[in-house]
Amino acid sequence: MELLNQPFTGQLGNRLIGLLGSGKYHTLNILVAFAQTSGVLRIKAAIEQFRSLGGKVNVIVGVDLGGTSYEALTSLLINTDSLAVVHSENRQTFHPKIYHLEGDKEDLLIVGSNNLTGGGLWTNFESSLIVQIYDSKESSDALNSQLRDYQKILSGLKDSFLNINDQGDIDTLLQSGYLLKEVDAQVRLANASKKSGGSKRLFGSGVPAPIPQLSVPLSKGTVSSKPAIASPSTPTALPETLLDWQTIWFETRSMTGGSRNILDLSARSLVSRGDPAGTPFDLGDPKFMRGSVAFFGLDPSVTSHTKDIVLNFEGVDYEGNTILFPSGARANGTWRLQIKGKSAAGHKITDAFRLKGPGFYLINKIVAFTTIDDSYYLLSVFSDTELSRFEAASKILGNNGITPNAKRVGIL
Template identity: 60%
Template structure:
């Protein structure tokens, strides 16, 4: 039996990945209060490998206190064998955090404070007891029986227990306000409780706790592609990663799937000082392409990024500065990726029932790491909310008529 005090004596996310890659286990049961993309996307590949070997993953998750997101449930639905939501309409929070690995000859139970989020698995101060099940302890049978009974009691909660068997179930939870899209919740919190610059900071920055790098499948090599370094990444905002949004208007491209990214942006509100966008100019900052790790003036370079859209990774979305007879003088993000199963992201857009899904919308990109982002699409009617929530509001270009963008 061991005690893990994260991040001082380890990070549970790293341990989960090790255990998922071990041939010793055939089942993983996860019982947690909250799940966010920041955690789910970082173990998604390990869950996939575990299941490809015949392993089973069962998840029981709460939806209290806005702690579980639409995106996390969508990704879990794709990457688990069974998914369930536990919720009481009374003031009774589902707050358990248990991870149980089962094998033919051994097992492991982790009980502690770790939610299925980037913070819970890597960056937060968390503690847990890790209990090996290997036949060496006379209390093991009682522990296993107690956990089996607990999961059985959860499944017998009737109306407080909901199996999630399709995306429609997740859409129903979203429409009825039980879960939220992560960026929408970020916007809501920012507009309702903005911190002022005058706030006195009474505490330090805690302990460095890097997030792991996600391995992206390789695509065809291209000249001058910028590759992010193969090392852990640190996102300064903890569980809430960095997010940028763009007003799309008409878009370009045959499928209306090309998003212009400015070389520089006209500032409408906020101060980019101390950020990568700073140009040392009170009126302008570096353009939106900077968010994706490209120098706006290095127009000879291009970069492929992976976009996670509704739980699926789409590879090889290319950012480039167009050349030829009719360049428009701005960077472009070609949202044209293909999943490992061969599905095009444009097919996913068409499945939404709109001929030009990205037109007259707001597109948000949340950075997981330098070459990996999750993308969310919102109605243009949300524009004022996004503007109000943005710490920096700018134009996606140098004029007042350019489309707007913001950093949350």
Template identity: 60%
Template sequence: MELMNQPFSGQLGNRLIELLNSPDYHTLNIVVAFAKNSGVLRIKDALENFRGRGGIVNVYVGVDLGGTSYEALTALLLHADSLNVIHSENDQTFHSKIYQFIGDNAGLIVVGSNNITAGGLWTNFESSVLAPVENSSAEIGPILKEVDNYIESLSSLEDSLMQMGSQDDIDKLLESGYVFKEVAQQIRLAKAAAQDGSRQRLFGNGAPAHLPYVETQKKAKVVTSVSEAPESFDFAFLKDEGNTIWFETKSMTGGSRNILDLSKKSLVELGDPKGTPFDLGDQKFMRGGVEFFGLDPAATDQKKNITLNFEGVDYFGNEILYPDGANANGTWRLQIKGASSSERKITEAFRAKGEGFLLVKKVIAFTKINDDYYSLSVFPESELENFKVASYILAWNGSTRTARQLGLIFQKIDNP
């Protein structure tokens, strides 16, 4: 039996991936209060490898306190054999955190405080007990039986348990306000922080804890050239995973209206990029939005492919380049044209939403997972003012106020 005090004695996310890759288990039952894309996308490949060997994954997750996102449920629907949402209408919070691995000859139960979020599995202070289970162990047997009984009790909750059989079920939760898109939550929290104003810092930065790099399929060579900023300036919000850049799209370009201009430099409307990777040495301007994706706006001979996760599916081969010749318009472009591992194009997924050109006259947001891996979210143009208010830096996606707008949203690693 082991007590893991994260991050001092390990990170549960790494241990879960090791256990999923072990041949000793055939079933994983997950019971958690909260799930976010930041956690799910970091374990999804291990879940798929486990299922590919014949393993079964069952998930029970709560939706209280805004701790579970629309994107996380969408991804879990794709990477689990069963997905169940638990919620009580009488303010009874679902707050369990249990991971039960079952094998033919042995098993393992994890009980603690870890949710399926980046914070819960890697960066938060969390504690959990990992109890190995052997068929011959009379001491552990009752604990295993109690976990089984608890999951059976959850399954019998009737109206307080809803099985997610399709994406339509998750969309219904979104439409009814039980879950929210993650960037929408970022907007809400950023607006609240802006209203609270600045607060004197009385504590330090805690203990070091690092997130794992997510390997994506068909991964192209990453070309980066990011400027360095003074060590005295804390701009983790511009470098770390979990942070967001958004763009006003207006008409877009390309035959499928899927090409986004990123600009070489941007006219600053609000905020100060001084000391950040966006700093141009001119208070009125900052480096263009392409900087967020790890490319030097001035190095126009570079290209980069990124992976976009849209509604739970990874689309590979979305190219960022600075066009020349007849196609040149003096700005960087992100060609949102990737395809999934099943060779379905992301533009087909856009058309399936039934809006014609999905990205036209919208606000689109990119949340960083890795330097070459981002989550893409689409919002109606009516949300533009909310995005502007919540932005740490607000700018124009070009050198004049006739350009589309963009903004950067500070987001600490989600910590439920």
């Protein structure tokens, strides 16, 4: 038995990754209040490997208080054997945090405060009791019986328990307001904070708690490479700048490319609101900032460099999206992101766009990229009718170029 006090005596995310790869267990049951991609995508590689070896993963999650996102639920649908949502219309929050691993020779139970989020699994102050049961089959059977009884009670809640069978179930929850896209939640929170006004900070910044870089398969030509699964004992911390400036959005207007899937990235951007001083976009001139290509870790002045990135769109990783500075007669003198990746199953991201309906999906939209890792980003798409909301929420607002007529861009 162990009391894990995160981050002082360890981080539950690293522990879970290690346990899933230990070979001791055949089933993982998760019952949590909240799930976000910051947690789900960081244990996804470990879950994929666990399931590829015959392991089963079952998740029950709440959708209260905006704590579970559309993207997290979509990723869980793809990477679990069963997925369900619990919600009461009576202001009764579904709030457990249980991780239960079942094995042939031993079981392990983790009960505490850790949600399936980046904060819950790595950076927050959290405490969990870890109980390993291997010396008494009677005790193990009793524990399993209690957990199964609890899950049976939950599944018997009728209208308060929803099995998620396909993407349509998740889309219905989004359309009915039970879920938000993560960038939408950022925008709402930022605008609400501005309306309420600032207040003097009374506390310090806590203690450092590293969140690991992700280990995703990267396409040939990518400027960096990573091991298959991050080490549970020695995680690599993301640069603090990525955590502070983690989402960028673009107004797309007409787009270019045969599938209208090429996004121009500026080398330098005109600033209309906010101060880039002291940020990764600082050019020493308050009127301009380093262009949007810098968000993806490229130096705008080194036009010979290219970078392949992975985009997670609606739960699926698409590799081989290339950032480059084109040359030749058809070049327009600006950096480009070619959104042309393929999934591990060989499906094109442009085909996923086509399934959204007639016409080119990215035209007249707002596209947002949220940093998960230095070569891995969450891609979200919104109607350009939301432009004023995105503009108001941005910490820095400007143009994707050096003229006032250039498309709008913002940092959340």
